[in-house]
Amino acid sequence: MLNTLRRIVQEVNVARDLTAALDIIVQRVKEAMGTEVCSVYLYNPDTARYVLMATEGLNKDAVGLVSLASNEGLIGYVGAREEPVNLEDAAMHPRFRYFAETGEERFASFLGVPIIHHRRVMGVLVVQQKERRQFDEGEESFLVTMSAQLAGVIAHAEATGSIGGLGWGGEAVQDTRFDAVPGAPGFAIGQAVVILPPADLGAVPDKTVSDVTAELELFRSAISSVRGDMQDLSSKLSTQLRPEELALFDVYLMMLDDAALGREVVDIIRSGQWAQGALRQVISDHVNRFEMMDDPYLRERASDVKDLGRRILAYLQESGQEDRVYPDQTVLVSEEISPAMLGEVPKEKLVGLVSVLGSGSSHVAILARAMGVPTVMGAVDLPYTRMDGMELIVDGSQGEVYSNPSAELRRHYLDLVQEEKELIQGLEKLREVPCVTVDGHRMPLWVNTGLFADVARSLDRGAEGVGLYRTEVPFMVQDRFPSEKEQQATYREQLEAFHPLPVTMRTLDIGGDKALTYFPIKEDNPFLGWRGIRVTLDHPEIFLVQVRAMLKASQGLNNLRIMLPMISSVYEVEEALHLIHRAHSEICDEGFDVPMPPVGVMIEVPAAVYQARELVQMVDFLSVGTNDLTQYLLAVDRNNPRVADIYHSLHPAVLQALMKIATACRDAGKPMSVCGEMAGDPAAAVLLMAMGCDVLSMNATNLPKVKWLLRQIRLSDARALLNEALEIDNPFLVQSTLHMALRNMGLGKVLSQTR
Known part of the structure; x- marks a missing residue:
């Protein structure tokens, strides 16, 4: 059971978007539980309705068309109760609602569990069968565990779409809000500068490049450097390791060949992706494949592939390093902002800080308050690696970050920034008077x-x-x-x-x-x-x-x-x-x-x-x-x-x-x-x-x-x-x-x- 859960979550984690993630969920859960139907309904807070977003077993033409009000049908019932609903004959329940488009009248037994993230009901995960029976405790536990694991993944995929200006229904989105924790009070409007941790493959964003030849040369140079490192390490340790242990270095060298990982990365670079992004895609795919294998020895090889990927990335980042240019209104964004990062930004250009980790009482937040820089901490749902160059609004008083701000929201926050400046100027007159x-x-x-x-x-x-x-x-x-x-x-x-x-x-x-x-x-x-x-x-x-x-x-x-x-x-x-x-x-x-x-x-x-x-x-x-x-x-x-x-x-x-x-x-x-x-x-x-x-x-x-x-x-x-x-x-x-x-x-x- 645990292996099955792990495999599904890993597959969903590397899905290209929310639609792909939901399709994987319904396919894999249906297979794992041996049911005839698995569906996901997502809750749209703007319309207060649950929308059928993916299904395996119902009519796929109904996806995106069938929706229920938050108090309607068994789906609304599961969402309102915020706990599983397990029925032997769904049609007999007073809250059952029939939709001809889905063809679900053939399925009697029903098990629905809410998908909850940070106390917010995001949707409902459902399995159904023709046979009249109640799903047993083990099946119910599996589905509850599955929904808990997937809630964060769905939230992240949803957020990633929103910052790109599109909701999960494909509609244009403005004023996407991410809730976090107040770090330092005040308001800021500026351009996101994302600082990524060194040699962290998971943090590498996608980026399109025009000079493919230069990118290929950069990658081949990094491969050559890592190959040299491996050969040096192998010769240094040759007197200390047995031949079978030294063979690991040969495995690494084989992986670097054009016929192995190298070829796949080159193909993705040729499609217009930068070298770091192509490397991340290939390494992630191989790591996931290894981790899903039942053989313990082969599963362990995932760490070898990860290590190799980090080594190549370190050389790519070193070669690709350039002096960072900070815009006049810089909002610094990182997984975990450090005091050293603050020191790198010219003081007159830094207007706001957003940290995915940390809280309002962490030391960076204290430093930000001392500097008077509006700051938001603990923005755990923020897909920060995709936000470089975006216009953001930082509300350090309420602990909120907005992307794709509308003209109306921008005007509102510009007024607040001006009011704050006037307040500070008024308070400066108190400097010489006692309290x-x-x-x-x-x-x-x-x-x-x-x-x-x-x-x-x-x-x-x-x-x-x-x-x-x-x-x-x-x-x-x-x-x-x-x-x-x-x-x-x-x-x-x-x-x-x-x-x-x-x-x-x-x-x-x-x-x-x-x-x-x-x-x-x-x-x-x-x-x-x-x-x-x-x-x-x-x-x-x-x-x-x-x-x-x-x-x-x-x-x-x-x-x-x-x-x-x-x-x-x-x-x-x-x-x-x-x-x-x-x-x-x-x-x-x-x-x-x-x-x-x-x-x-x-x-x-x-x-x-x-x-x-x-x-x-x-x-x-x-x-x-x-x-x-x-x-x-x-x-x-x-x-x-x-x-x-x-x-x-x-x-x-x-x-x-x-x-x-x-x-x-x-x-x-x-x-x-x-x-x-x-x-x-x-x-x-x-x-x-x-x-x-x-x-x-x-x-x-x-x-x-x-x-x-x-x-x-x-x-x-x-x-x-x-x-x-x-x-x-x-x-x-x-x-x-x-x-x-x-x-x-x-x-x-x-x-x-x-x-």
Whole structure:
């Protein structure tokens, strides 16, 4: 059964379009189940009807013509129930609807299962037989599993057609919308520039070329290079491998011959396809054939073909590399956008970001918010490899991407872009004024930084200090651990730039989704693994060098604060404090005159929330990292778009945890700050201020919006809103209640939908 499922899905995956994919589904399922009919009906949301899109066993002339309303017939019944319907005699069911065009009156037994993708019913998969009988549990399970496997494939094929301007019915399509997750607020209209991962065959798009001769020469050159590599490898390993193992290299060399893979690729190039696209087609076909074979040895050969394809592709990409030209309004699109990709686009040309993977709280999204670039994350259904050069609209506030925008939609978003510019210009006037509420409560607003480029932006926005300086950023741009002197110079730059304002430096926080190429950490569950303070306490030589560099950098400035990440127990703080005091003693012995700086703890895990009273007695301040705290409290991987809608910093559990931390700080007479993304959400900032938070630290882009809102409200009104929010048990209701109350006060212009 599993092999059958796998084969069908593999065949469908390489289908050229949705029609071909559906034809394969009905043929293969009918064969696998031994039924007389298999049909697929797809739901068209524009007409609210199920349309017969493919059949094996019914009259094929009915395809595309027969349709049922969403509440009509057994198909509508399956869709409405969102579960299988298994009938011994379909005609006896009150919801049965007869269509003469299909000839289905001959078939008595009926099994229909919904095709559901991301909670959306996309269609219904049906099998029928003349014989009156109920399909057994095994058959029902097979069809349910089949529909679950195919839902994503159908969604992808449907989306691929839509971005090309055609719906699955062949009709022209405009304003195709792809739902994702808000990454960084704002709106952008621009041209897609798709960045593909290196040597990834699956990501290679189709592309037509005019110079076939040049493409053939490029391919033959790549083949020659790979052949040379294989021969070199074979001779190098000849003393270490047995003859039968060395024979594998001969197999590779045979595959490269003109009579094998090479000939097929050449034929496709001659039809006008570029070399990379032709290679992808041939390798995919061969891999699928091997993987569908029953013989285990032959199935394993699929990996050999894949490896060979990647090697050839690497040479093709190397030869075909050219300097990328970025249009004036660039929307960067990739499966997973990295900070390095952002750095390659000229700042003045980048207007938007779209990432297929990641969530609104992943580090690229945080960086995008700091840069003020509208961003959408987790666009898992986006057929991004086909979108290069297309005009896209990015709605970073709602988490939506539009392709083929109509003139009306384009005009609507151009107006929103203009409104956003005017709002930002209006907020810039607040730079020099303090953040004081209407009833006189002073609320210091600090910034989160990591790059030296953040400094000017932060000071321009009126930052009063740095609540989080991410020291891992200088580590991530190196190919080795930076020396004490190098770190000292980097930290000195930051401390001088903000002097006399305080700068809170978080000690090295790697692990989780922050990796160093020269210090790889491979774990099954990195977010619950070796990260933050756990790494640096296990490597005191790294921790001591960093703290010594921080202390030396602060000489004569005295605006340093040190913060410890990922603390989950009292003894970790004791051990870290011991090392900090040791580093301080060592630099004093070297002649540096530096007072001991304030040291604080980041509250990011539930264990620290419940030990807040003990922890605050040991240090000078507590700072809440709401991104990780929300992730750990709700057991939601914040980089996983599938569960992004569960991640919500206004969840009652998060609010209760923040109240507990605020109480512990207030009772101890120590300051509490929040340096997570929650602090940069103007509406959430109102609640944090009401809780008694002493400092809010955020990305520089959001600082003017938060300042504007807090200067328009009374602390007493904020406390009333907090009391109301604490009584609500639904995070979305907390957010909508908060937004509605603020809009009723005339304070809605800086609110966005980002969480």
